Amino acid sequence: MDFFFQLPWWLIVTSLAKTIFLIFLVVLPMVSYTVYAERRVSALIQDRLGPNRTGFPLTLLGFKKDFSPGLGGLGQPIADAVKFLLKEDFVPGHVNKLYFWLAPCLAMMPAIVTLAAIPFGSYLFGEKMVVADINVGLLFMFAISSVGVYGIVLAGWSSNSKYPFLGGIRSTSQMISYELAMGLSAVPVLLICGSTGLGAITDYQVREGWLLVPFTDGGLSLREVLLWIPLVLAFITFSISMFAETNRLPFDLPESETELVAGYHTEYSSMKFALFFLGEYTAMIAGSALIVVLFLGGWHLPLIPNGANQGGLEFLHAIPAWIWGIVNITVFFAKVAVLLFIFIWVRWTLPRFRFDQLMKLGWLYLFEIALVNIFLTAGILAFTK
Amino acid sequence: MAYVVPRPNLTWKEKIYLPSIVAGLAITIKHLKRMLFGQTKVVMQYPEEKWDSHMPDHYRGAPTLVKDEHGRERCVACQLCEFICPPRCIAIKPGEIPAESRFAKVEKYPEEFSIDMTRCIYCGMCEEVCPEQAIFLRKDYSITGTTRGALMHDKARLYELGGVFTGLVHKWNPKK
Numbered sequence: 406m407d408f409f410f411q412l413p414w415w416l417i418v419t420s421l422a423k424t425i426f427l428i429f430l431v432v433l434p435m436v437s438y439t440v441y442a443e444r445r446v447s448a449l450i451q452d453r454l455g456p457n458r459t460g461f462p463l464t465l466l467g468f469k470k471d472f473s474p475g476l477g478g479l480g481q482p483i484a485d486a487v488k489f490l491l492k493e494d495f496v497p498g499h500v501n502k503l504y505f506w507l508a509p510c511l512a513m514m515p516a517i518v519t520l521a522a523i524p525f526g527s528y529l530f531g532e533k534m535v536v537a538d539i540n541v542g543l544l545f546m547f548a549i550s551s552v553g554v555y556g557i558v559l560a561g562w563s564s565n566s567k568y569p570f571l572g573g574i575r576s577t578s579q580m581i582s583y584e585l586a587m588g589l590s591a592v593p594v595l596l597i598c599g600s601t602g603l604g605a606i607t608d609y610q611v612r613e614g615w616l617l618v619p620f621t622d623g624g625l626s627l628r629e630v631l632l633w634i635p636l637v638l639a640f641i642t643f644s645i646s647m648f649a650e651t652n653r654l655p656f657d658l659p660e661s662e663t664e665l666v667a668g669y670h671t672e673y674s675s676m677k678f679a680l681f682f683l684g685e686y687t688a689m690i691a692g693s694a695l696i697v698v699l700f701l702g703g704w705h706l707p708l709i710p711n712g713a714n715q716g717g718l719e720f721l722h723a724i725p726a727w728i729w730g731i732v733n734i735t736v737f738f739a740k741v742a743v744l745l746f747i748f749i750w751v752r753w754t755l756p757r758f759r760f761d762q763l764m765k766l767g768w769l770y771l772f773e774i775a776l777v778n779i780f781l782t783a784g785i786l787a788f789t790k
Numbered sequence: 791m792a793y794v795v796p797r798p799n800l801t802w803k804e805k806i807y808l809p810s811i812v813a814g815l816a817i818t819i820k821h822l823k824r825m826l827f828g829q830t831k832v833v834m835q836y837p838e839e840k841w842d843s844h845m846p847d848h849y850r851g852a853p854t855l856v857k858d859e860h861g862r863e864r865c866v867a868c869q870l871c872e873f874i875c876p877p878r879c880i881a882i883k884p885g886e887i888p889a890e891s892r893f894a895k896v897e898k899y900p901e902e903f904s905i906d907m908t909r910c911i912y913c914g915m916c917e918e919v920c921p922e923q924a925i926f927l928r929k930d931y932s933i934t935g936t937t938r939g940a941l942m943h944d945k946a947r948l949y950e951l952g953g954v955f956t957g958l959v960h961k962w963n964p965k966k
Contacts, residue, residue, distance in 0.1 A: 449825040450818045454832055641808075754818040755811060 423536045427520060431738065436686040437482035439745055445478070446746065447753045456481045486679075494675040497564075504563035509673065509680035512556030516687035519549045523694045524604045525737050526704050528712030529730035534704070535604060542603035543595070546695055547588055550650065553688060554580040557652075557659055557669045560681070564672040572668030575760065576659035579649055582767035583656075587646035589775035593639045593782035594699050597632065603695075607703035611716065615702030622707075628789040635782040640700050642775050647692040649767070652685060653748055655755040656763060663757075693744035694737075701740055704733040845929045850912045852930040853905055854952030855945070856923075862893050863949070864924035867900040871916035871925055879909035880916060903948060907933050907941040926952060 441456070448455030459480035460473030474480065496505060522542040526534030539545060554576060561573020594616060595601055598609040614622035616636050619629040649656040660668035670681045697703060710717030712730025721729070758766065803809050824830045834841070857863050867884035885901030887894055916925045930951060935941045943951070 446822065449822045452821055452825060452830050452832065454825075750815060750818060750822075751811075754814045 419532055420536060423532070423534070424521075427525065427536060428517060431525075432517070432520060432687060432690055433683075435690055435738070435742075436683055437486065439686050439689065439749075440485070440682070441478065441482050442745070443749050443752075444481070446749045450750075450753045459484050489676050489679040492675040494677065497566075497672050499565045500672060501563040501565060504559045505672075506677075508556050508560035508563060509677045509684070510556070511559060512553060512684035513680045513687065514684075515549045515551075515553040515556075516684050516691055519546050519691045520687075520694070522546055522603055523691070523698060524607050524703055525694065526712065526730060526734035528726070529734070530727055531713070533604070534712070534730070534734060538602070538604050540600065540602040540605070543591060543601045543606070543695075543699075546603075546691070547584070547591075550688065550691065551580065551584055553684070556681070556684065560673070561659070561669040564669070566672060568665040568667075569669050569671045572659040572661070572665050572671075575661075576652070576669060579652075579656065579658055579763060579767075582764060583646045583649035583771070586642055586767060586771035586775050587650060589772065589779060590639045590642040590646060591699060592775075592779045593635050596779070596782050596786060597636075603698050603703075607698055607705065610702040611705045611711070615700070615705070617700040618702070621702060621705075628785070631785045631789060632782065635778045635785065636700070638774060638778050639782075640696075642771050642778070643699070644696060645766075645771060647696060648748070648751065649763075651688045651692050651748075653689065654752040655758050657752075657757060658760060658763060661757060689745060689748055690741060693741045693748065696744055697737065697740045704737040706733075706736045709733070709736070841931060842929065845931075849929050849931075850914045850927040852907065852928055852933050852943075852951060853910060853912075853914075853916055853948075854926055854928050854930075855903060855948040856926055856952040856955035857949060859954065859956045861954075862896075863899060864922050864955070865900050865903065866896055866922050866924070867898040867903075868921065870919045870921065874915045874919045876913060876915065877909045877911050879906040880904070881906075900945065903945045905943045905948065907935075907943055908938060923955070926955065928952065 445455040445457075456478035458473060459476070459478050460471050463470065463472050496502065521536040522539055522545045524533070524535040524538070528534065557576040557580075558573045561569040561571075561576065564570070594606065597616065598606045600606060600609075610616055612622065614620060614624075614629065617640050619625060619633060619636075648654075652659055658668075660670075662668070665671070670678055673681060705711075708718050708721075709732060710721055710726075710729050712726055712733055714722045714726040714729060717729075821830070825832070834844075855863065855865055865882075867882055869882050869884065872878075872880045872882050881902070881904045882900050883902040884898050887896055887899050912927065914927050917927050928951060933941065
């Protein structure tokens with residue numbers, strides 16, 4: 406606590422402002438509209454329309470007609486939230502109460518905490534747009550996001566019923582096997598950028614071009630072309646591991662509705678279920694943000710200056726810097742949104758892996774590819790200096 | 791008897807699995823694109839767009855009573871429909887037409903005529919059996935109500951749904 410009071414007051418204020426902006430104004434609305442997007446995109450893929458009308462059921466209160474604000478289905482997430490808040494919060498008698506209550510918190514919190522290290526913009530009014538610009542950002546992300554598995558395991562275990570239990574078991578083995586491949590496939594990025602700080606990785610990509618799209622700095626050297634091979638491999642393995650890490654299809658074995666009812670959250674209702682749901686989608690956003698930072702240049706867009714009016718085209722510097730700060734933030738979340746769309750698109754395309762196939766893919770292929778990839782990158786870096 | 795299921799020999803392309811993932815993604819994005827540009831025919835938008843104009847001629851909807859062109863109720867309270875009705879949802883109370891009436895020759899009319907729409911099975915037997923062509927199954931399919939009483943169609947409601955039906959039966963018309 407002493408340490409907290411010794412901090413300069415402006416640091417506390419700006420951190421709080423950034424946290425509130427990030428969590429309440431960007432990520433939580435984004436989560437709820439990702440759920441909506443999930444429903445609409447899945448509907449469109451299956452030749453349906455999805456939720457396209459949401460109104461206020463005034464007839465329930467004795468009015469003659471329902472009121473529809475004419476937003477199509479855009480009110481759906483709000484209606485969902487109201488429904489979750491008003492539903493009965495039922496705790497079955499056979500559960501282990503402490504862990505049953507702890508599990509939803511453990512599913513939601515790590516996903517939100519990981520967002521602290523994400524540089525979601527360059528500068529705005531001279532402030533760096535990252536809540537905690539720590540130089541071990543990537544390690545922090547990995548460490549905290551792996552806590553998320555405890556939420557699922559505890560939920561499965563404390564529910565004291567067979568389907569959640571099976572879901573919990575699957576989740577444990579899945580997370581452990583994919584975390585390894587995920588960590589290793591990020592190592593080439595660290596080798597190239599020379600830092601685990603996510604801000605430093607973004608800065609490197611602003612200078613030298615995005616890692617996956619190396620010509621964004623205007624040129625393409627032999628070194629960049631050679632490094633492209635391990636980076637594309639790293640990107641593929643990292644993305645696949647990210648799908649597994651966030652429990653998305655084709656790796657949604659902890660949940661697998663078709664076999665395990667609803668997997669680990671079978672016994673949950675109301676807001677506790679909603680926390681699992683939100684946690685899953687927040688983890689998806691955090692994962693997409695991490696992919697954007699590591700491989701797709703973070704907030705950077707070629708020719709656009711950053712929030713301190715540096716870089717980019719010369720004549721754009723006439724426009725106030727804060728506008729470019731906001732543009733950078735928008736670019737970052739636009740990239741995240743594109744990745745979220747890919748998450749959804751993949752979910753509604755692929756069937757689920759069988760459990761042994763999943764283990765085989767994780768331990769026999771992704772792990773080895775990621776490992777070899779590190780040596781490949783190191784070799785290329787050593788010989789093209 | 792045990793027999794060996796022949797396993798296909800996969801090519802390396804199939805083993806690596808990624809090309810087929812890409813192929814699957816291409817299929818789904820094609821569907822999404824077709825939906826976005828309105829090239830896929832989707833289901834009817836129900837409350838705004840109704841079945842009415844798409845209904846086939848032989849559709850059997852709500853049973854209704856009809857009047858003829860002189861405003862005479864066609865039903866003569868013969869009670870055939872009441873007897874044939876399989877779920878017994880029709881209830882008729884016959885009454886006598888007073889002698890001074892223009893249609894005194896008809897003798898009987900239904901004092902009360904009710905169809906219980908919670909029971910009706912839309913079989914159309916009442917329409918088939920009616921010798922006076924007084925009861926018809928119309929195309930109303932959305933028969934809803936908030937109480938059981940509201941679904942008890944009385945005479946007024948039945949004539950409201952049925953309206954006027956001209957032609958066919960002329961034997962009760964006054965001689966010119």
